[in-house]
Amino acid sequence: MNTAPRPLLDRFGRVHTDLRVSLTDRCNLRCTYCMPAEGLNWLPKAEVLSDDEVLRLVRIAVGRLGITSVRLTGGEPLLRRGLPALVGRITALGPEVSLTTNGIGLARTAVALREAGLHRVNVSLDTLSPERYARITRRDRIADVFAGLAAARAAGLDPVKVNAVPVRGVNEDEIVALAEFALEHGYRMRFIESMPLDAQGAWDRATMVTADEILAELGTRFDLVPVGRHGNAPAEEWRIIGTDTVIGVIASVTRPFCGGCDRVRLTADGQLRNCLFATEESDLRALLRGGADDDRIEEAWRATIGRKGPGHAIDSADFVRPDRPMSAIGG
Numbered sequence: 001m002n003t004a005p006r007p008l009l010d011r012f013g014r015v016h017t018d019l020r021v022s023l024t025d026r027c028n029l030r031c032t033y034c035m036p037a038e039g040l041n042w043l044p045k046a047e048v049l050s051d052d053e054v055l056r057l058v059r060i061a062v063g064r065l066g067i068t069s070v071r072l073t074g075g076e077p078l079l080r081r082g083l084p085a086l087v088g089r090i091t092a093l094g095p096e097v098s099l100t101t102n103g104i105g106l107a108r109t110a111v112a113l114r115e116a117g118l119h120r121v122n123v124s125l126d127t128l129s130p131e132r133y134a135r136i137t138r139r140d141r142i143a144d145v146f147a148g149l150a151a152a153r154a155a156g157l158d159p160v161k162v163n164a165v166p167v168r169g170v171n172e173d174e175i176v177a178l179a180e181f182a183l184e185h186g187y188r189m190r191f192i193e194s195m196p197l198d199a200q201g202a203w204d205r206a207t208m209v210t211a212d213e214i215l216a217e218l219g220t221r222f223d224l225v226p227v228g229r230h231g232n233a234p235a236e237e238w239r240i241i242g243t244d245t246v247i248g249v250i251a252s253v254t255r256p257f258c259g260g261c262d263r264v265r266l267t268a269d270g271q272l273r274n275c276l277f278a279t280e281e282s283d284l285r286a287l288l289r290g291g292a293d294d295d296r297i298e299e300a301w302r303a304t305i306g307r308k309g310p311g312h313a314i315d316s317a318d319f320v321r322p323d324r325p326m327s328a329i330g331g
Contacts, residue, residue, distance in 0.1 A: 005063060009306075010274070010306060014259075016261075016305055017067055018264070021057075023075070023080040024075040024268050025040070025042055025268050027076040029138070033136075047269045048268050049268065051082065051085075051089070053285070054090075058070060064298050065301060074101075075268065077099055078099075078104070078106065083109065084109065084112040087116040087117060087118050088116035090117075091118070097118055098119055101123055103144065103145040104148065106123065106149070108151075113155070118157060122161040123149055125149075125162050126170075126174075127142075127171045128177055136170065153187070160188065162181075162187045162188070168206070169207065172213075175218060183240070183243070183245050188245075188247075188248070191249050193250065193251050211255055212254070218238075222241075223241040225239050229260075237249075256311055259311070264304075265278075266284070266330070269285060270288065272284050274307065274308040282301075
């Protein structure tokens with residue numbers, strides 16, 4: 001007889017229902033705020049979880065731990081071979097499944113992903129200028145991103161969310177233009193404060209454009225009314241008065257939302273992280289390949305969440321950067 005999953009609780013009473021699964025650490029861009037021009041040392045193929053291993057961990061998460069939402073990330077998850085088939089196998093387990101991507105391969109995969117059961121996509125786009133895009137990403141691929149966004153919307157992957165990270169001296173002058181672009185095309189715009197997760201360790205608090213600054217800039221063009229936060233979602237949202245369009249701001253640094261965090265992360269090589277900024281990981285891959293049964297894996301998962309701290313403390317003197325950059329953790 002099937003029994004209801006027991007909630008995945010930490011010692012602060014937070015219930016975890018959102019699983020972020022990185023499918024690869026590889027990426028086809030070399031964004032200046034993420035990694036060096038030459039790229040990084042990618043994981044050997046043997047160290048990356050197979051489709052069957054990913055499925056087993058997601059099955060345990062959904063069936064035993066109460067996970068209801070799975071976000072597929074990278075690196076760039078569209079680089080994962082056979083992705084639509086994997087999406088189909090995950091959606092068959094019952095969770096809502098979404099994808100975070102740079103959008104470059106989305107035009108050719110959007111229909112197949114939607115048919116496989118993918119619910120929605122988040123696409124990273126920090127500028128509307130082809131020249132600036134090429135400088136930021138070190139690749140001339142913005143036309144592919146625009147095509148991918150349009151294909152996602154046409155395929156019914158609603159809402160199509162556009163994520164931008166404003167950085168002082170780089171693209172903060174495009175905040176309004178990006179919002180207007182999203183409004184015109186029916187996308188949902190989200191602005192994200194930059195975080196210390198670059199491989200080079202070059203993040204500078206002074207170049208981060210804060211949520212207050214983002215909202216002040218948006219206020220020069222739009223009349224906004226707050227609609228708060230949807231459940232435990234990371235974005236605070238504002239609606240443009242006179243429209244149904246909502247703009248989100250994720251203020252991880254200046255307005256941390258750790259108190260309501262319901263997320264847990266699985267890296268491409270099978271390491272479980274209880275926080276994006278965790279300084280320790282639990283090796284679920286070793287358990288999988290060592291013959292552990294589902295009870296043992298569930299026990300390890302619960303123990304990891306049980307050690308979760310109250311918050312990341314980015315904006316304090318006590319903050320310690322994680323060893324892995326964002327591309328190796330998964331967003």
